[in-house]
Amino acid sequence: MSRPLPDLDIADRWRLLLGEAGTGSLGAIGPQAFAMDRALAWLYGRDDGKDGPGGLAPEDRLDRHGGLGPSALSVPDWINEIHTLFPKETIERLERDAIERYGIDEVVTNPEVLARATPNVALLQAVLRTKHLMNPAVLAMARTLVAQVVRELMEKMARRVEQAFSGRRQPQRTSARGSASQFAARETLRRNLRHYDARSGRLVVREPRFRVDSRRVMEPWQLLILVDQSGSMLGSVIHAAVTAACLSGLPGIKTHLIAFDTEVVDLTGQSDDPVDLLMNVQLGGGTLIGKAVGYAADLIEVPRRAIVVVISDFYEGAEEHLLIGHVRALTAQGTTVLGLAALDERADPVYDRELAARLVDAGAHVGAMTPGQLAGWLSEKLG
Missing domain, CATH: 3.40.50.410 (von Willebrand factor, type A domain)
Structure with a gap:
């Protein structure tokens, strides 16, 4: 099962219900309830008293005063946050209200807005969480965005994998055979000093040495x-x-x-x-x-x-x-x-x-x- 959501105490439940009106008698709100209130206020706090998109019907309206100050959540941030704060049934209601009642469609219904979005991991997560809500045109645009973010992640990960698995050259290991580019001059000189001809002033090379690149050989x-x-x-x-x-x-x-x-x-x-x-x-x-x-x-x-x-x-x-x-x-x-x-x-x-x-x-x-x-x-x- 998924990670269980933390339980809220009775006081925090009342603070969420009463909003700013409950802070005087109930005290400060806890961090979990604070995050939940911020996510709810981001959506329902925009109520302007109108029916349909942009406002709730009077019987569905919540009286939220936003006593915790303004929220700086973006649409992707909000989507990701509610998925960590609320149970599945609540998430579905929040997403449905955001799209159908408030017209917040930047991520799931508007390909032009999605095309202007800055590709990053947070947006990628939001797309993956809401892709079941997307129409075919938006889904195609979302796939392009996913590809861009994944490509950037792949580049970073590929470098780390290469660094972790690539072997290191060990010059001290040499062989009697090799190509000209592998010629080990210092080791060849050391091994052939005994063949130095003092009369002619020449060094006779009888044992040339070549570097061996020691790279890790992976067994299956x-x-x-x-x-x-x-x-x-x-x-x-x-x-x-x-x-x-x-x-x-x-x-x-x-x-x-x-x-x-x-x-x-x-x-x-x-x-x-x-x-x-x-x-x-x-x-x-x-x-x-x-x-x-x-x-x-x-x-x-x-x-x-x-x-x-x-x-x-x-x-x-x-x-x-x-x-x-x-x-x-x-x-x-x-x-x-x-x-x-x-x-x-x-x-x-x-x-x-x-x-x-x-x-x-x-x-x-x-x-x-x-x-x-x-x-x-x-x-x-x-x-």
Whole structure:
């Protein structure tokens, strides 16, 4: 299941209901309720008393005074924020009101506005969260925007992967054979000093030496990346898709990309096209991590040369012992299991720590890594 929303105390619930009128007797509002009030005020605080787009009907109108000050949320910011603050049913109502009652259509109905938007990860997340609301024309424009953001992410990630996996030249290693460009003059001179002819003043080279470029030779490995696609993990889905695309191009690595909620979807065939992959991901629903790990276990060819990376907040929707059993069996056969609490640029460690501790006891490694850190970690394991 998705990460549970924090419970609000009774006082904060009344503050949300009363707005500015409740601050005198109830005191300051808590941070969670503050964020929720800001998101609601951004939408319903624009009510001008008119029916239809731009205003609610009188019977539906909320009396919100905006006592917390003006909000600087943009449309993408607001979309992303409500998806982290409210349950699914509330999100659907808020999005419907924004589009149908207030005419806020910058992201989901107006291709011209979308074309003027600044491509960034926040806008990409908003697009992926609302793509089911888009008409075909807007969806085509959104796909172009997604491609631009993904291309920028790919360029950054590709450099990190190259740095992590490229070997370093070791000049001290030489060979008796090589090309002219590899000729090691200093080593050749040192090895042939004993052949120096003092009478003629010449050095006879009998043992030429050439540099050997020592680059890491990758033995075949199997990398299985499992991504929780519940709504709270959207940032991880984006960066996992980009990471998998970069890793799939490395020699000696067979990369699998598997998305899961209550069902398991093998996206390996799309891993080299992260744009197409992201536009087809369905966010939300429950979470069955054990089911996904069991699916990955059946794909493993050589256990000691396989790594299973599980990207999730580890809020398991099924019996936890099933997941623990799969992980224990994998590590017992020599497979490396890595649990990642986050895979966006911030890698904020928000996850079920109790279940994570049980996974560690079963032999898994659990932590929070950025995409660059993951590439470095994999480089050490695969080298």
